[in-house]
Amino acid sequence: MSRGGGAGGLVNLEFDSDGLERIASSFRATPAQLDKALDAALRKMANWLRAQSIKGLSKELRVQQKILRGRLKTFRLARRGAEQGMKVWYGLDPISYARLGTPRQTGAGVRVAGHFIEGAFVARQKNGALAVFKRKGRARMPLVKQYLEIVAPAEAYIEDRVLGTAAFEAQFFKLFEHELQWRTKTQL
Numbered sequence: 001m002s003r004g005g006g007a008g009g010l011v012n013l014e015f016d017s018d019g020l021e022r023i024a025s026s027f028r029a030t031p032a033q034l035d036k037a038l039d040a041a042l043r044k045m046a047n048w049l050r051a052q053s054i055k056g057l058s059k060e061l062r063v064q065q066k067i068l069r070g071r072l073k074t075f076r077l078a079r080r081g082a083e084q085g086m087k088v089w090y091g092l093d094p095i096s097y098a099r100l101g102t103p104r105q106t107g108a109g110v111r112v113a114g115h116f117i118e119g120a121f122v123a124r125q126k127n128g129a130l131a132v133f134k135r136k137g138r139a140r141m142p143l144v145k146q147y148l149e150i151v152a153p154a155e156a157y158i159e160d161r162v163l164g165t166a167a168f169e170a171q172f173f174k175l176f177e178h179e180l181q182w183r184t185k186t187q188l
Contacts, residue, residue, distance in 0.1 A: 023177055027184045037179035042086050044175045046074035049088055052162050060157045061150055062114045067099060092154050094147030097132040110146075117146050 024034045050072050058065045071091030097103060101113035103122045110120040110132050120134045123143075133143040162168060 019173075020176065023173070024180060027180050029180055029184050033180065033183040037176060037183050040179045041172065041176040044179075045172050046086050046088065048171055048175075049162065049168075050074060053088075053090070053158060056161060057154055057157055060153060061148070063095065063100060063148070063150070064113075067095060090154065090158065092151045094149050094151075097146050097148055098130050100148065103130060103132050115148060120146055 020034070020038065024037075029037070053072060054065050054068050057063070057068055061068075071093075073089040073091075075087040075089070097110070097112050097115065097117060097120075100115065103110045103112040105122050106116075109116060109118040110122055111117075112132065117132055117134070120132050122130055123133050125131045132146040134146055136142045136144050
């Protein structure tokens with residue numbers, strides 16, 4: 001199994017076809033059964049990866065799961081010969097502090113959802129929504145809207161605790177074996 005990173009939080013997942021062929025031969029599966037089992041296992045693996053990523057990143061970044069859910073997309077790769085895989089796209093753009101919860105002004109800055117931004121203040125934007133700002137310099141203007149940067153901690157978490165684990169590979173092969181066993185027993 002190999003994984004390659006890409007720009008914008010894109011992770012490509014490709015699985016070793018030799019290992020899959022060994023499992024398929026142990027079940028005496030036909031090529032059609034192998035393909036169908038692999039497709040189903042990849043779909044289920046994408047869902048597992050999404051769930052694990054959202055749950056873990058929420059704790060790691062101290063961000064609600066509902067904010068992260070819309071930032072994860074999974075795509076199945078088009079088949080290229082015997083190669084199959086899936087892509088998982090992680091939206092790692094900074095998150096506005098105002099999206100994390102209701103910002104509370106303190107004497108030294110703003111506190112929101114367990115995060116503290118020193119020297120910041122809460123103000124209404126032109127559209128009426130609350131936002132967290134900081135002054136750029138000592139003058140009254142310009143103001144800079146504050147965001148929670150998530151790229152570095154999210155990439156580290158995904159690589160080390162989701163993709164870089166034995167549980168990830170074990171889950172894929174467990175799903176693949178289950179799908180292949182079901183297909184060979186039912187002759188689909």
